[in-house]
Structure formats: structure tokens, C-alpha cells
Amino acid sequence: MRWLFFTLIICLISVKGSGQSNIAQKIAFNHLANPTTNLFVHFDKNIYSNNETVYFTAYILKTEKFHLNAHKILAVALVRDVDSALVKSDKFLIQNGLAFGNMLIPDSVVTGNYQLLAYTDKLVNGKPELIFKQPITIKTNIELPFRANIKLVENPSISNKENQVLISVTTNDYKFLSKPVSVNYKYGTVQKTAKTDAAGQLLLTIPKQQNLVDPNISVKLKYQKDSSFLSMPLPTGKITANVKFFPEGGNLVTNIISTVAWEVTDLQKRPIALKAFLFKNNFPIDTIETNSYGIGKFKLLADENAVYTVKLANNSLADTVYKLPKVLSSGLVINIENAVVEDTLSLILRNHKSQKFFIRIHNFKQCFLDIPFDMEMKIRKLKIPLAEIPKGLNTITITDSLDRPLAERLFFAHYNNKDLIYTNTDKNTYHQREQVSLTLDSKELPETAIVSIAVVQENRLTLRNSNDIESYTYIRNQLENMPSNGKTSIYKDRDYLEQILSVKGWRRYTWQQTQDIKPSDTLKNIDSLQITGIVKKNKKPLTAAINLATFGDSNIRVIETSMEGKFDFSTPDLITEYGKKMHLFVNATNKESYNIEINDAFEKASKDLSKTEASLIPTVPLNLTNNSDLVLKNNEKAIQLKEVTIKKTVDRPRFHYAKGGFGANSCGDYVCMYDILNCTNHANDPGNSQPIAGVTYKGSNGPYQECKTYTEEDKSFVAFSGIRYHKEFYLHDYKDPLEPAFFSTIYWNHGTILQPKKETALTFYTSDITGMFKVIIQGITKDDVIYTEQKFEVKQKGQIN
Structure with a gap:
């Protein structure tokens, strides 16, 4: 058969007629009505421990639509997965689309799975415009x-109607506990409370429930004042698979060969790898299969009068026969062999007859190519240059003369997985507490970049929680229900992207929805989250304005209320050092008669979002069958002594600097055992002491100012959470051999500026933790994002060859 080649040169084609202008306008309306989230937050790692500091950099991406100055405050909330409870929240300053910060994981937090939920202060229709979940x-x-541990008493069997689950609890040295343990468990629609027996065991008989969205039995154990959680997916018998077929372009057309992609997942959207048989009118014609991603492809020359079905060869599935889409008597079939391309998109069009089409390339935000095309032959092979198409996911939609879609396909334009930054360490293997020299080579960098750099223990990065700026910006933020590819970066796996684009469509909108868009759909109510307050005198509204004073550092600022006593804060009034409270008090005589009330809209927003946004994370099976799995290994932690109460004066070690009583003072300030004021490496350490006014400590900008305390009854003075400055990461050389150095993040830098074709040199030290460490660099340029990583190993002295 003879092929006819066409090349569509974008620069020589103009938009034709009012119909095409109307389509472009509707796509523009759709962009305004359905914007894509443009916030990414780089956290130093995704596994933390109690008392550990979370470091992060937030980037507002793709700013062509957003006014950066409208986003002034970034809120970060820690939310527990098991019950969507809000554990902690903080606020940080945003400047020019960037925010830097850190958050201390409270000592009292129960181990388990959580989310860090970040959002900005700008509201659109009552909801934060930018939201990110990690x-x-x-x-x-x-x-x-x-x-504590949980296990099945019998091996899983499809024939059993019940699951026998045994929960066992002992002391740390495997002895019986003195009292029973309270057990609260939930599975499907069942939620009950029970107690362990004298041997610390509890046997549960749980009837199977079919096709549960959440397959886990979730157990909360409580013994005296201590709690712990366990979870385990239970066998449910035969499950119903979710099987979908995706004829390339959208339809099966009679007597035209099509490529059909298909996907098999369970109720938790996890991929299922299996084999199956393709039937035509109940007669087997082919054997097909899905891979580890749950995705497969096969060719099909369809017959209009035939019924095509697929029978799954898997005994654990309840339903095994699924019908393909109906075959159309006429239509257009599109074939794109490679959908992840660089500068040119090649495709083949097949049709039964001559027909006039419109070919459009767009991203549902902007239409880049809009041309008429005359299909004079049954087969056409086209090549489309992509010089004017932006990098990322785009769609080619082919419509008839009435703008009815005939075929559509996703593709990725200007794909390039080459690193823009190359990292080099002076060695591949280091001793504990040895200096590391890291060089960042920017020879491939086309323009200035700003990046955040984390050097962390590799086992503090789990694939389940992984997220990188390239994959999020170009893939995760656009497509729904992304299965894991078994690697850290989805973006860098080209073969995986090819398969995903064959079975995934646009998440937020379709061509049909775009056609129905109206100008009124773009109207929005714009607002912002604020911190406001009111002052009353003798519990009654004021009749005259008064002055208030606020401080969070050494600067005191004056705020004037309205005649009714109302006031709000501007951003500079609220900024304070991390870990410090803002203080507000009445600057007037007879102040004890005044009452100040603070309304922090961020607190309510964090609570609301913890119940809505955080709960949208897909449920996956959690194999936490032993609570010791959430305890760090001995080579990753210092020996922790049990907490004791000191009832009399004891001799304290002598220090060079003067120190006060044990712990932190009422302002939250403390000095660690190495004379560092508010040292993040030793937060809540039992050896901390209170600073003394007038003394200059390490890490402070001058003599420590006296911490003034006020009683709770004094309502003319209130303390509240302000907006935090980030705290600099404390680089340590660990030269003191007596200081434990079990730090999994050994280097963090929130805003390194890299110049094109230059090298940047960094130095830091390894800690006492051995094993593999990973250097992770993420950031932005004017037009793109950056992600790269490198590994090195830390061994004990004497182990390096």
C-alpha cells in the first residue's frame, strides 16, 4: 500500500472562521473556570520521627495566570490519616512565589501515616486557590x-466466610502486662471495642465483606496513657476487578485496524497483572495480558456485527467476562505509535471515506493549532512540528465540520529527561562524621535557577510517599489515579509514560464539558484568609478607638482599633521567629478592664481541609502488623532514657554559659547542652535549660531579652501563632565525640541560586548513621522545573576498602 506523507507547518496556518474562534474562546473560558493547581512543596524527606524537624521549600509554579503578590501566606498542617485529625499547623511568609519554613514534629504524636497539607491564603469561592498534599x-x-502485633490465624482462603484475627500485646521484654489492653477496631461497616485477656491476646472473628473500598482492619490499642495503631488488609474472597478498554482515539470502527489499550485494577486502583482471552462472538481469537502496571495493548480488526469480550484468567476475581465498546459502522481511527515525543508528533489517520476534519492541538487551557484538513484518502500519515506547543501534556482532538469530536489522544510534547544539573561528591563512600564535598555542575542549565537541596538517609524516603517536582508538575497534577511505577521519578520513566498516556484521559474536564462552558462559569468570588480581632471593655463594644501593641521579636508595633474595637493585621505585623508566639496587649491605662479576642481564619481552614482535602487520598492496603515497624533502628537513634521527675536539687554539669531551670521557659525558649539557643537538633531534649536574660548564647543575635509572663486571667494580653520566618538549618561538624549525632537529614538548603554554566561547591558532614544517603535537588527556572538526585554511602570506620 502506498503511503502519502504530510507535514503540517504550524507557523503557516491561521485559525479559520468564527467557529474555530469560538472553540478557542471556550477553551480559554475553561482555563479560567478550571485552573490547574500550581503549588509544589519540597519536603526534605517523607519519613520522620517524634521531635524531628521538617524542612521545606514551597514553589508557586506556572505563574502566567496567577498574581504572585496575591499569595502572601503559606499554611502547613499536619493531619493524621486514620481519623483526619488536625495535629498541628503553622504559617509562613511567601515572597515572590517562594516560601521557606520548618515544622517540629511534636513529641506526643502517635506513630503512623500522616499528611502535610499546604495551602495559601488566597481564596476562590471560599476555598484556598492553591493546595498541595504530601x-x-x-x-x-x-x-x-x-x-503489639496482629495476624491471621488461618491461611487466606476464598471459601472461608470469616477471618480469624489474633491480636497479641506484651511488654517490651515479652512479658504479660499487668492490665488488659483496650482494643478498638474498625473493618468496613463494623466498629467495635474489646479487651485483651490475661495473656494479652484477643481473638476476633470477622465476617468477610465484599468489594470494600478500604480493605484494612484498623486497630487502636490503648494501655493506660499510651496508644498504638495496627492495620492489615483482610482477605475478602473473590473481588470485582475494574476493567476498562481504550480504543486509541476513542472508538472501534468496522474493518479498520485499531490499537486497544486496556487496564485492570482493584477497588483501591492498584494494578492487576494477569492473562486473558479475547473472544469474538464467544469464540476465542487471541490471548492478551496486562503488565505490572495493570496495562496491556492488542490490535483488533473489528467487525460491526460482532460482539467482542475479554475473559480474565484469574480465579480470585468474581467477574471475569467484560465486553468491549460497540463497533461503529463508520468513523475515524487515530494511531500514535509514540505519544512521548520531543519536537515532532507522528500519527496515522484511517477512515472509510473522504471527509473534511478540523485538527486541533490544545491543553484545554489554550488552543495552539486549529486547522481544516481534507481526508481525501482512507489512510493519511501526518507529521506535526511542535515548535509552538508548550512542554507537557497536550491533546490532539479531531472534529467534524460541526465540531463533534471524532478522535482524541493525549501526548507529551518536548519530553527531555536529561538532567539540567549534575551532582558530584568527592567520594562514593565516607566514614561517620566525615566531611563531604558536593559539586553542582550547571553546564546544561539554560538560565538562572533557584533550588532546594536535601541530603537525607535513603530509608527515610519511601516509594509510597514519593513525589518530585517534575512528576508532579507534568504528570501527577494533570492525571488521576496514577499507579506507582516502582521508581522514584515517574517523569524520568519514558516507557511508563507511554503506557499511562494510552489509558489515561484529562482529569478535570473533557471536550464535551469544554463545549458546554459559559462565560458566567468563569465568575469567581475572590477573598483571602486573615487574622482579625476585637477589643471589648467590660465585655461591651468600645465607643472609641484604642491602641494595641504587638511583638514577636525585639520590635514592638502599634495597631489602632476601629471605633467599635475591631482590628486586623497586615503581614509585617505578624512575622516572628520560628517557635515564638506573637503577643498582643492593650496599650492604655486601666488595661485589666479590656478583653482581646483573636480570630485566626487559618485555624478554621486547616480543620476544614483536614476533613475534606486530606480524606481524598486513595485508600491503600497498609501492612502495619507489628507496632515495632514504626520504631527507628538502633543505629539510627541515640539511647533514650525514661522520663523521671526530679524532686530535689541535683548537681548540674558546669557550662561556659549561664543557664536557668530545666526545660523551656513560658516563651518557649531553651538552651541545649551545647549552649545553642533554641537548637532545632535538640528540641524537647531532657537536658535543655532555660535561658537567662542578658546572656548571649550561640545562635542568638545578642543578649537574651527577658521573657515576660502573664496570667491566663489577664485578657488584655494574648499570645497567638503568627507568621513564621524560616529557621536556618544548623550545620554541625560533630567534633565533640560525646554528642550523639543521629541525624537523618545531614544537609538542607532552602534557596540556592545556580547560575548557568557554573559550578557550585557545598560542604557538610556525615552523622553517626550508617548506610545509603541520597542527595535530592529540586527547584525552578523561569520556564521549567528541575529534579536530580545522587547516592553515596556512609560506613563505620575500618569498613571502607
Whole structure:
């Protein structure tokens, strides 16, 4: 058969007629009505422990639509997965689309799975315009109060109607506990409370429930004042698979060969790899299969009068026969062999007859190519240069003369997985507490970049929680229900992207929805989250304005209320050092008669979002069958002593600097054992002491100012959470051999500026933790994003060859 080649040169083609202008306008309306989230937050790792500091950099991406100055404050909330409870939240300053910060994981946080939920202060229709979610896991660095595990008594069997589950609880040294343990468990629609027996065991008989969205039995154990969680997916018998067929372009057309992609997942959207048989009118014609991604492809020359079905060869599935889409008597079939391309898109069009089409390339935000095309032959092979098409996911839609879609296909334009930054360490293997020299080579960087750099222990990065700026910007933020590719970066796996684009469509909108868009759909109510307040005198509204004073550092600022006593804060009034409270008090005589009330809209927003946005994360099976799995290994933590109460004066070690009583003072300030004021490496350490006014400590800008305290009854003075400055990462050389140095993040830099074709040199030290470490660099240029990583190993002295 003879092929006819066409090349469509974009620069020589103009938009034709009012119909095409109307389509472009509707796409523009759709962009305004359905914007894509443009916030990414780089956290230093995704597994933390109690008392550990979370470091992060937030980037507002793709700013052509957003006014950066409208986003002034970034809020970060820690939300527990098991019950969507809000554990902690903080606020940070945004400047020019960037925010830097850190958050201390509270000592009291129960181990398990959490989310760090970030959002900005700008509201659109009552909801934050920019939201980002990062799943994390919190482990503990202290011995658990008790050991607990959960297991199935019998091997899984499809024929069993019940599951026998045994829960066992002992002391840390495997002895019986003195009292029963309270057990609260939930599975499907069942939620009950029970107690362990004298041997610390509880046998549960749980009837199977079919096709559960959440397959886990979730158990909360409580012994005296201590709690722990366990979870395990239970066998449910035969499950119903979710099977979808995707004829390339959209339809099967009689007597035209089509490529059909298909996908098999379970109720948790996890891929299922299997084999199957393709039937035509109940007669087998082919054997097909899906891979580890749950995706497969096969060719089909369809017959209009035939019924095509697929029978799955898997005994654990309840339903095994699925019908393909109906075959059309006429239509257009599109074939794109490579959908992840660089500068040119090649495609083949097949049709039964001559017909006039319109070919459009767009991203549902902007139409880049809009041309008429005359299909004079049954087969046409086209090549489309992509010089004017932006990098990322785009769509080619072919419509008839009435703008009815005939075929559509996703593709990725200007794909390039070459690193823009190359990292080099002076060695591949290091000793503990040895200096590392890291060089960042920017010879491939086309323009200035700003990046955040994390050097962390590799086992503090789990694939389940992984997220990188390239994959999020170009893939995850555009497509729904992305299965894991078994690698850290989805973007860098080209073969995976090819398969995903054959079975995934646009998440937020379709061509039909775009056609129905109206100008009124673009109207929005714009607002912002604020911190406001009111002052009353003797519990009654004021009749005259008064002055208030606020401080969070050494600067005191004056705020004037309205005649009714109302006031709000501008951003500079609220900024304070991390870990410090803002203080507000009445600057007037007879102040004890005044009452100040603060309304922090961020607190309500964090609580609301923890119940809505955080719960949208897909449920996956969680194999936490032993609570010791959430305890750090011995080579990753210092020995922790049990907490004791000191009832009399004891001799304290002598220090060079003067120190006060144990712990932190009422302002939250403390000095660690190495004379560092508010040292993030030793937050909540039992050896901390209170700073003394007038003394200059390491890490402070001058003599420590006296911490003034006020009683709770004094309502003319209030303390509240302001907007935080980021705290600089403390680089340590660990030269003191007595200081434990079990730090999994050994280097963090929130805003390194890299110049094109230049090298940047960095130095830091390894800690006492051995094993593999990973250098992760993420950031932005004017037009693109950057992600790269490198590994090195830390060994004990004497182990390096």
C-alpha cells in the first residue's frame, strides 16, 4: 500500500472562521473556570520521627495566570490519616512565589501515616486557590510502651466466610502486662471495642465483606496513657476487578485496524497483572495480558456485527467476562505509535471515506493549532512540528465540520529527561562524621535557577510517599489515579509514560464539558484568609478607638482599633521567629478592664481541609502488623532514657554559659547542652535549660531579652501563632565525640541560586548513621522545573576498602 506523507507547518496556518474562534474562546473560558493547581512543596524527606524537624521549600509554579503578590501566606498542617485529625499547623511568609519554613514534629504524636497539607491564603469561592498534599510516615525514636502485633490465624482462603484475627500485646521484654489492653477496631461497616485477656491476646472473628473500598482492619490499642495503631488488609474472597478498554482515539470502527489499550485494577486502583482471552462472538481469537502496571495493548480488526469480550484468567476475581465498546459502522481511527515525543508528533489517520476534519492541538487551557484538513484518502500519515506547543501534556482532538469530536489522544510534547544539573561528591563512600564535598555542575542549565537541596538517609524516603517536582508538575497534577511505577521519578520513566498516556484521559474536564462552558462559569468570588480581632471593655463594644501593641521579636508595633474595637493585621505585623508566639496587649491605662479576642481564619481552614482535602487520598492496603515497624533502628537513634521527675536539687554539669531551670521557659525558649539557643537538633531534649536574660548564647543575635509572663486571667494580653520566618538549618561538624549525632537529614538548603554554566561547591558532614544517603535537588527556572538526585554511602570506620 502506498503511503502519502504530510507535514503540517504550524507557523503557516491561521485559525479559520468564527467557529474555530469560538472553540478557542471556550477553551480559554475553561482555563479560567478550571485552573490547574500550581503549588509544589519540597519536603526534605517523607519519613520522620517524634521531635524531628521538617524542612521545606514551597514553589508557586506556572505563574502566567496567577498574581504572585496575591499569595502572601503559606499554611502547613499536619493531619493524621486514620481519623483526619488536625495535629498541628503553622504559617509562613511567601515572597515572590517562594516560601521557606520548618515544622517540629511534636513529641506526643502517635506513630503512623500522616499528611502535610499546604495551602495559601488566597481564596476562590471560599476555598484556598492553591493546595498541595504530601503523605508522610511518622516513626518513633524511643522504645514503645508495649509490643503489639496482629495476624491471621488461618491461611487466606476464598471459601472461608470469616477471618480469624489474633491480636497479641506484651511488654517490651515479652512479658504479660499487668492490665488488659483496650482494643478498638474498625473493618468496613463494623466498629467495635474489646479487651485483651490475661495473656494479652484477643481473638476476633470477622465476617468477610465484599468489594470494600478500604480493605484494612484498623486497630487502636490503648494501655493506660499510651496508644498504638495496627492495620492489615483482610482477605475478602473473590473481588470485582475494574476493567476498562481504550480504543486509541476513542472508538472501534468496522474493518479498520485499531490499537486497544486496556487496564485492570482493584477497588483501591492498584494494578492487576494477569492473562486473558479475547473472544469474538464467544469464540476465542487471541490471548492478551496486562503488565505490572495493570496495562496491556492488542490490535483488533473489528467487525460491526460482532460482539467482542475479554475473559480474565484469574480465579480470585468474581467477574471475569467484560465486553468491549460497540463497533461503529463508520468513523475515524487515530494511531500514535509514540505519544512521548520531543519536537515532532507522528500519527496515522484511517477512515472509510473522504471527509473534511478540523485538527486541533490544545491543553484545554489554550488552543495552539486549529486547522481544516481534507481526508481525501482512507489512510493519511501526518507529521506535526511542535515548535509552538508548550512542554507537557497536550491533546490532539479531531472534529467534524460541526465540531463533534471524532478522535482524541493525549501526548507529551518536548519530553527531555536529561538532567539540567549534575551532582558530584568527592567520594562514593565516607566514614561517620566525615566531611563531604558536593559539586553542582550547571553546564546544561539554560538560565538562572533557584533550588532546594536535601541530603537525607535513603530509608527515610519511601516509594509510597514519593513525589518530585517534575512528576508532579507534568504528570501527577494533570492525571488521576496514577499507579506507582516502582521508581522514584515517574517523569524520568519514558516507557511508563507511554503506557499511562494510552489509558489515561484529562482529569478535570473533557471536550464535551469544554463545549458546554459559559462565560458566567468563569465568575469567581475572590477573598483571602486573615487574622482579625476585637477589643471589648467590660465585655461591651468600645465607643472609641484604642491602641494595641504587638511583638514577636525585639520590635514592638502599634495597631489602632476601629471605633467599635475591631482590628486586623497586615503581614509585617505578624512575622516572628520560628517557635515564638506573637503577643498582643492593650496599650492604655486601666488595661485589666479590656478583653482581646483573636480570630485566626487559618485555624478554621486547616480543620476544614483536614476533613475534606486530606480524606481524598486513595485508600491503600497498609501492612502495619507489628507496632515495632514504626520504631527507628538502633543505629539510627541515640539511647533514650525514661522520663523521671526530679524532686530535689541535683548537681548540674558546669557550662561556659549561664543557664536557668530545666526545660523551656513560658516563651518557649531553651538552651541545649551545647549552649545553642533554641537548637532545632535538640528540641524537647531532657537536658535543655532555660535561658537567662542578658546572656548571649550561640545562635542568638545578642543578649537574651527577658521573657515576660502573664496570667491566663489577664485578657488584655494574648499570645497567638503568627507568621513564621524560616529557621536556618544548623550545620554541625560533630567534633565533640560525646554528642550523639543521629541525624537523618545531614544537609538542607532552602534557596540556592545556580547560575548557568557554573559550578557550585557545598560542604557538610556525615552523622553517626550508617548506610545509603541520597542527595535530592529540586527547584525552578523561569520556564521549567528541575529534579536530580545522587547516592553515596556512609560506613563505620575500618569498613571502607
